[in-house]
Amino acid sequence: MSEPSVIRQILELARWAPSGDNTQCWRFELIDSARFVVHGFDTREDCVYDLDGHPSQISLGALLETIAIAASAHGLRADITRRDSGAEHRYLFDVELVADAAVTPSPLLGSIAVRSVQRRPMKTRALTAAEKLALEHAVGDDYEVQWLEGLRVKFRTARIMFNNAKLRLTMPEAYEVHRRIIHWGVERSDDRVPDQALGVDAATLKLMKWAMVSWGRLSMMNTLMGTWAPRLQMDFVPGIACAAHFVIKARRQPQTIDDYVAAGRAVQRYWLTLTELGLVMQPEMTPLIFSKYVREERHFTHAKNLHGRAARLQEQTAKLIFNGNAFPVYMGRLGAGPVARARSERRPLEELLQR
Numbered sequence: 001m002s003e004p005s006v007i008r009q010i011l012e013l014a015r016w017a018p019s020g021d022n023t024q025c026w027r028f029e030l031i032d033s034a035r036f037v038v039h040g041f042d043t044r045e046d047c048v049y050d051l052d053g054h055p056s057q058i059s060l061g062a063l064l065e066t067i068a069i070a071a072s073a074h075g076l077r078a079d080i081t082r083r084d085s086g087a088e089h090r091y092l093f094d095v096e097l098v099a100d101a102a103v104t105p106s107p108l109l110g111s112i113a114v115r116s117v118q119r120r121p122m123k124t125r126a127l128t129a130a131e132k133l134a135l136e137h138a139v140g141d142d143y144e145v146q147w148l149e150g151l152r153v154k155f156r157t158a159r160i161m162f163n164n165a166k167l168r169l170t171m172p173e174a175y176e177v178h179r180r181i182i183h184w185g186v187e188r189s190d191d192r193v194p195d196q197a198l199g200v201d202a203a204t205l206k207l208m209k210w211a212m213v214s215w216g217r218l219s220m221m222n223t224l225m226g227t228w229a230p231r232l233q234m235d236f237v238p239g240i241a242c243a244a245h246f247v248i249k250a251r252r253q254p255q256t257i258d259d260y261v262a263a264g265r266a267v268q269r270y271w272l273t274l275t276e277l278g279l280v281m282q283p284e285m286t287p288l289i290f291s292k293y294v295r296e297e298r299h300f301t302h303a304k305n306l307h308g309r310a311a312r313l314q315e316q317t318a319k320l321i322f323n324g325n326a327f328p329v330y331m332g333r334l335g336a337g338p339v340a341r342a343r344s345e346r347r348p349l350e351e352l353l354q355r
Contacts, residue, residue, distance in 0.1 A: 011036075027352055077099075077103050111273075120238065122337035145270075167286070170219075171301050172301070197340060200230055246333070
């Protein structure tokens, strides 16, 4: 435990935790050879998808779970305590690494840096009972998994994603996010999402790049050509070409920062487990996010014509997902298939260290 490099080895792995649009909403402050602080933040002020900072809090939970798993390689237990940061959109987590003879290397260690988002079609073979059981076990007793599978249900889900995509592609607030996070002309990006990972063909990608120079140009293209091509390629076809969609639901309604952080830890266990099983996954969070906007009558766009569309989508989503006694916290699709060739990478650890 005397070598400071142990913390660096742990953080080298931990930085691969997933975050919305590859924001990497954390920085690390090294205290000594056994302690460090995670400085987290959310993007609610300039990202329409980060409603109340909850998606970022889920990402921070995924990071903390990854820290715990990475620490297990060294026989260490990660004791994590959150303290008040004094700001609504800032988060502080004190981490102490403790030698513990009961800690053994996690079987998920090898999946940390391999795990990625696969936005392209997957194989449609159904999940096996053993795969489902492993994934349901991964989330823990405080959560359950709703499976949306079979051609008819996958079609319904794909249609929701297809319709939901029209909100994303015609909303000026979403445009600002997309313009900022897409890294054009690359397969790998350490701080954004590579355009090659978006899951569209070369012609559509070329049109998207041309249109996204400005909101005026994008609006003109949407008016003249519609949005069906990217929606088909990014949402509808992949929504059917998968084994299933899933919704991770909390058995108790999340209310606090700690609740969403805990959900993020469950999500990361789930994602790493499916990676260990040779499966791939794509998050599908926007139906959950925009449903909450509508249910709580929250303003989310200056485009008045989109509020009615969002309300209709919320009704569809409510019937399929917001049912039963549990509370959806995360959604995605998964299946067998190759790991994505194009993917988001991470900033070097040195850039993430807070001086």
